[in-house]
Amino acid sequence: xxxxxxxxxxxxxxxxxxxxxxxxxxxxxxxxxxxxxxxxxxxxxxxxxxxxxxxxxxxxxxxxxxxxxxxxxxxxxxxxxxxxxxxxxxxxxxxxxxxxxxxxxxxxxxxxxxxxxxxxxxxxxxxxxxxxxxxxxxxxxxxxxxxxxxxxxxxxxxxxxxxxxxxxxxxxxxxxxxxxxxxxxxxxxxxxxxxxxxxxxxxxxxxxxxxxxxxxxxxxxxxxxxxxxxxxxxxxxxxxxxxxxxxxxxxxxxxxxxxxxxxxxxxxxxxxxxxxxxxxxxxxxxxxxxxxxxxxxxxxxxxxxxxxxxxxxxxxxxxxxxxxxxxxxxxxxx
Amino acid sequence: xxxxxxxxxxxxxxxxxxxxxxxxxxxxxxxxxxxxxxxxxxxxxxxxxxxxxxxxxxxxxxxxxxxxxxxxxxxxxxxxxxxxxxxxxxxxxxxxxxxxxxxxxxxxxxxxxxxxxxxxxxxxxxxxxxxxxxxxxxxxxxxxxxxxxxxxxxxxxxxxxxxxxxxxxxxxxxxxxxxxxxxxxxxxxxxxxxxxxxxxxxxxxxxxxxxxxxxxxxxxxxxxxxxxxxxxxxxxxxxxxxxxxxxxxxxxxxxxxxxxxxxxxxxxxxxxxxxxxxxxxxxxxxxxxxxxxxxxxxxxxxxxxxxxxxxxxxxxxxxxxxxxxxxxxxxxxx
Numbered sequence: 001x002x003x004x005x006x007x008x009x010x011x012x013x014x015x016x017x018x019x020x021x022x023x024x025x026x027x028x029x030x031x032x033x034x035x036x037x038x039x040x041x042x043x044x045x046x047x048x049x050x051x052x053x054x055x056x057x058x059x060x061x062x063x064x065x066x067x068x069x070x071x072x073x074x075x076x077x078x079x080x081x082x083x084x085x086x087x088x089x090x091x092x093x094x095x096x097x098x099x100x101x102x103x104x105x106x107x108x109x110x111x112x113x114x115x116x117x118x119x120x121x122x123x124x125x126x127x128x129x130x131x132x133x134x135x136x137x138x139x140x141x142x143x144x145x146x147x148x149x150x151x152x153x154x155x156x157x158x159x160x161x162x163x164x165x166x167x168x169x170x171x172x173x174x175x176x177x178x179x180x181x182x183x184x185x186x187x188x189x190x191x192x193x194x195x196x197x198x199x200x201x202x203x204x205x206x207x208x209x210x211x212x213x214x215x216x217x218x219x220x221x222x223x224x225x226x227x228x229x230x231x232x233x234x235x236x237x238x239x240x241x242x243x244x245x246x247x248x249x250x251x252x253x254x255x256x257x258x259x260x261x262x263x264x265x266x267x268x269x270x271x272x273x274x275x276x277x278x279x280x281x282x283x284x285x286x287x288x289x290x291x292x293x294x295x296x297x298x299x300x301x302x303x304x305x306x307x308x309x310x311x312x313x314x315x316x317x318x319x320x321x322x323x324x325x326x327x328x329x330x331x332x333x334x
Numbered sequence: 335x336x337x338x339x340x341x342x343x344x345x346x347x348x349x350x351x352x353x354x355x356x357x358x359x360x361x362x363x364x365x366x367x368x369x370x371x372x373x374x375x376x377x378x379x380x381x382x383x384x385x386x387x388x389x390x391x392x393x394x395x396x397x398x399x400x401x402x403x404x405x406x407x408x409x410x411x412x413x414x415x416x417x418x419x420x421x422x423x424x425x426x427x428x429x430x431x432x433x434x435x436x437x438x439x440x441x442x443x444x445x446x447x448x449x450x451x452x453x454x455x456x457x458x459x460x461x462x463x464x465x466x467x468x469x470x471x472x473x474x475x476x477x478x479x480x481x482x483x484x485x486x487x488x489x490x491x492x493x494x495x496x497x498x499x500x501x502x503x504x505x506x507x508x509x510x511x512x513x514x515x516x517x518x519x520x521x522x523x524x525x526x527x528x529x530x531x532x533x534x535x536x537x538x539x540x541x542x543x544x545x546x547x548x549x550x551x552x553x554x555x556x557x558x559x560x561x562x563x564x565x566x567x568x569x570x571x572x573x574x575x576x577x578x579x580x581x582x583x584x585x586x587x588x589x590x591x592x593x594x595x596x597x598x599x600x601x602x603x604x605x606x607x608x609x610x611x612x613x614x615x616x617x618x619x620x621x622x623x624x625x626x627x628x629x630x631x632x633x634x635x636x637x638x639x640x641x642x643x644x645x646x647x648x649x650x651x652x653x654x655x656x657x658x659x660x661x662x663x664x665x666x667x668x
Contacts, residue, residue, distance in 0.1 A: 172577055173507070173538060174545075199576075200569040204507060204538020211508075223606075235534040235606060238615045242533075243506055251615070252638060255608035269605055272557075272569060274589035281572045281585070304586060 002246040006190070006216040008042040009035050009233050011262055012072065013084050015224030016048035017286075019267055021061040025071040027265050028063075031221070032075040034257035039249040040233070042105055044082040045072045048226065050109060051083055051090035051098060058089070065094065066101050073102030080104040084135070087117045092124050099128040107163070108154075109135035111316055112142050115153040122157040133192070134159040139179060140170040140283050141314055147179055148186045161190040161216060166205065169198030169227060169276075170283035173208035180212035192216030195231045197223060198280025200272055202231035203239060210245065221258035222269060227279055227286040229270025234258040278304045282311035291320050295327035305330055336580040340550040342376040342526070343369050343567050345596055346406065347418050349558030350382035353601055355395040359405040361599050362397075365555070366409040368591035373583040374567070376439055378416040379406045382560060384443060385417055385424035385432060392423070399428065400435050407436030414438040418469070421451045426458050433462040441497070442488075443469035445650055446476050449487040456491040467526070468493040473513060474504040474617050475648055481513055482520045495524040495550060500539065503532030503561060503610075504617035507542035518547035526550030529565045531557060532614025534606055536565035537573060544579065555592035556603060561613055561620040563604025568592040612638045616645035625654050629661035639664055 012028055023031075028045060035043050045068050047053030047061050054061040061068070073081050082105035083098045095106060106125045108118040118134060125132035134154025139147055151162045164179050171179075176193065184191045193209035195202040195218070206217045219233030234254045240247050263269070275293075279286050284307055292310070296303035309326045310319075346362055357365075362379060369377050379402050381387030381395050388395040395402070407415050416439035417432045429440060440459045442452040452468060459466035468488025473481055485496045498513050505513075510527065518525045527543035529536040529552070540551045553567030568588045571581050597603070609627075613620050618641055626644070630637035643660045644653075 172573060173541060199573050200537030200566055201541075201573070203534030204541065207507060207535075207538065232534060232606060234608070235611060238611055239506060239533050239535070242615065252636065255611060255638075259608045269603070271603055272566060274568070274593045277569060277572055277589060281576065302586065304589075 002244055004246045004248065005210060005240055006041055007233065007236060007247050007249060008044060008082060008192070008216060008218050009040045009220065010044040010218050010230065011035070011220040011224055011233070013044040013046040014048060014226055014230050015220045016061070017226035018224040018229065018270055019265070021047055021054065021059050023062060023265065025063050025067050028068050028071045029075040030261055031257070031265070032072045034261040036076040036079045038253035038257050040079055040254070041248060042080045042082050043072065043076065044084060044107070045069060046084045049089055050086040051094035053089055066097055069098055069101035069103060082107065084109055085121055086110070087121050092121070095121060095124055096128065099130055103130065105131040105133065107133045107135040109137055109165070112136045112139045112147060112150060115150040118154065119157045122154065122159050126158050131160045132158065134162040135165055135194070136163060137165045137167045138316065139164045140166055140168065140175065141316070144178055144182045148182050151183045151187055155187045155189050159189060161192055162187060163192040163194055165194040166196055168283050168285065169196030169202065169280040171205060172201060173204050176205045176208040177212045180209045180214050184213035190215035192218070194218040196225065196280070197228040197230065197270070197272060198276045202229070203235055206231045206236060207239065207243070210240070221262035222266065224262060224266055224270055228272045228276035232258070278307050282307040284311045284315065285317045287317060288320060288323060291323045295323050299327040299331040301327055301330040301334070336578055338580045338582065339544060339574055340375055341567065341570060341581050341583060342378060342416060342550060342552050343374045343554065344378040344552050344564065345369070345554040345558050345567070347378040347380040348382060348560055348564050349554045350380070350395070351560035352558040352563065352604055353599070355381055355388065355393050357396060357599065359397045359401050362402050362405045363409040364595055365591070365599070366406045368595040370410040370413045372587035372591050374413055374588070375582060376414045376416050377406065377410065378418060378441070379403060380418045383423055384420040385428035387423055400431055403432055403435035403437060416441065418443055419455055420444070421455050426455070429455060429458055430462065433464055437464065439465040439467065441467045441469040443471055443499070446470045446473045446481060446484060449484040452488065453491045456488065456493050460492050465494045466492065468496040469499055469528070470497060471499045471501045472619070472650065473498045474500060474502065474509065478512055478516045482516050485517045485521055489521045489523050493523060495526055496521060497526040497528055499528040500530055502617050502619065503530030503536065503614040505539060506535060507538050510539045510542040511546045514543045514546035514548050524549035526552070528552040530559065530614070531562040531564065531604070531606060532610045536563070537569055540565045540570060541573065541577070544574070555596035556600065558596060558600055558604055562606045562610035566592070612641050616641040618645045618649065619651045621651060622654060622657060625657045629657050633661040633665040635661055635664040635668070
């Protein structure tokens with residue numbers, strides 16, 4: 001029998017980045033309806049930075065999270081509604097709101113070394129009757145043992161699944177293979193992979209993850225997402241079908257959803273540019289880019305040198321202030 | 335020591351498809367200059383369908399092949415100028431012209447079962463003092479033994495290298511691995527891989543090829559090329575660098591060449607759409623697409639069903655007339 005791969009579509013969450021969080025509730029309804037009709041199992045709808053992300057710091061959404069979720073819930077017949085929550089940006093209040101609005105699944109996302117800050121939210125989600133998934137971001141930054149340790153933490157909190165997330169699109173297939181295989185061996189819950197395309201490997205890495213035992217992969221229609229975008233849902237469906245895996249998704253319907261429903265709603269198609277490639281090559285947060293471009297201009301250095309140095313120093317989201325220091329040092333070295 | 339991977343950039347040959355063969359000689363000069371300056375070893379310049387392709391059937395080029403080649407040769411200092419030749423479309427006359435215009439390398443491209451029609455051109459190329467590379471197209475259509483047999487034929491004719499070419503972007507990494515490994519074992523000349531991105535696997539497959547022993551891979555700047563485009567040269571350089579392979583190409587310079595020199599010259603960026611994905615999924619020639627769309631319209635069937643049926647019947651370029659038969663049969667089945 002063909003192994004069933006669960007595909008979580010995050011066009012309406014990670015894809016929010018591609019439209020600066022400006023999908024309307026009508027957009028959400030239309031996209032959810034098309035995905036649900038194509039047979040997508042789980043559909044994620046949230047601000048790009050998760051529940052509570054709509055803010056001056058992360059960019060305001062066009063509608064309230066509650067309006068988005070109600071629009072989504074009202075448009076689906078079979079799919080499960082999913083939300084993303086980064087502890088600190090989102091709180092238990094947003095999680096309760098989401099559950100009341102119809103969300104059945106939450107992904108609790110933490111930096112790959114900080115699963116412990118997700119414990120409370122996993123437990124709240126379970127008490128609300130939701131499926132709770134641990135989501136380890138920037139997992140290229142640590143070695144395999146560390147990822148295994150953090151995945152086991154999520155399992156110990158009661159998570160129903162755990163993800164190895166390549167937030168910066170920084171890994172090559174062999175790195176995915178060893179990480180997924182090690183986590184799969186260490187936990188007894190399903191294991192997922194979330195890929196970005198900064199180095200053109202979103203599909204290649206997703207396949208490597210599945211071949212290494214992953215049970216869940218993420219995609220977005222037309223690859224809409226942060227940076228160079230995500231693995232394309234419609235391509236994953238076609239490739240997995242060719243490889244003999246079942247997704248439960250109709251290939252023609254998901255192609256039509258991507259090209260006819262999602263694509264016209266994107267400001268611009270996601271592409272690999274020198275900027276997004278540099279993010280993947282350097283292995284840093286996408287949000288560093290604008291800061292690096294400004295600092296490069298001010299100190300007359302190459303923004304790519306700044307990003308690569310930030311990657312070498314293993315900086316993480318929140319350390320944007322170091323970009324100025326790095327630019328200053330690079331300028332002095334010249 | 336790091337293994338050196340030879341990267342052949344075919345922006346000005348496969349990428350010609352992305353601009354309907356309308357690059358000007360000035361475009362060719364500018365792109366060659368940027369590629370040469372970045373350290374690209376071999377630069378292919380020809381009509382998208384190879385020497386002699388400029389015609390009513392394949393589309394007319396903006397300039398003559400000779401003008402393109404002279405512009406290219408005049409703009410390079412270190413790189414080798416390469417041309418593509420499909421026996422039948424191009425003849426010994428075009429090959430002699432190309433050699434006189436400065437071409438040092440020719441890729442003789444045949445269907446994966448027809449290396450024998452390339453024998454004469456490999457030998458002519460050698461007598462002209464050129465490097466001659468055999469290029470086995472649509473290599474997803476046959477099993478590994480057949481590819482090995484055909485690769486050995488090219489080697490026996492005196493070819494300096496041989497390619498496993500995934501013309502339709504139809505293969506997954508494991509298929510590439512077994513094909514490249516088998517050919518590598520069977521011949522003593524270098525082995526290359528040419529990927530297309532119809533299923534989002536151009537980079538993933540190129541990496542798989544290299545890990546299986548390939549010595550040469552192809553790329554185009556910004557992925558400009560037929561169908562969903564090719565492996566992106568600048569991404570290959572970044573990924574191979576991260577993996578510890580040497581390409582001799584400067585990453586920043588090739589990124590700049592792609593984004594600042596090539597991208598502004600493309601009519602539209604190459605993308606994976608339902609059409610190009612269907613080509614890869616079905617494993618058929620890209621040129622079938624327009625015929626299939628017309629037949630679908632006439633017989634009120636889905637063009638994708640036609641393409642998939644054409645793939646099942648293992649049709650090859652030149653069998654476009656079967657598309658009407660297939661459409662008629664599909665309409666009658668309804």
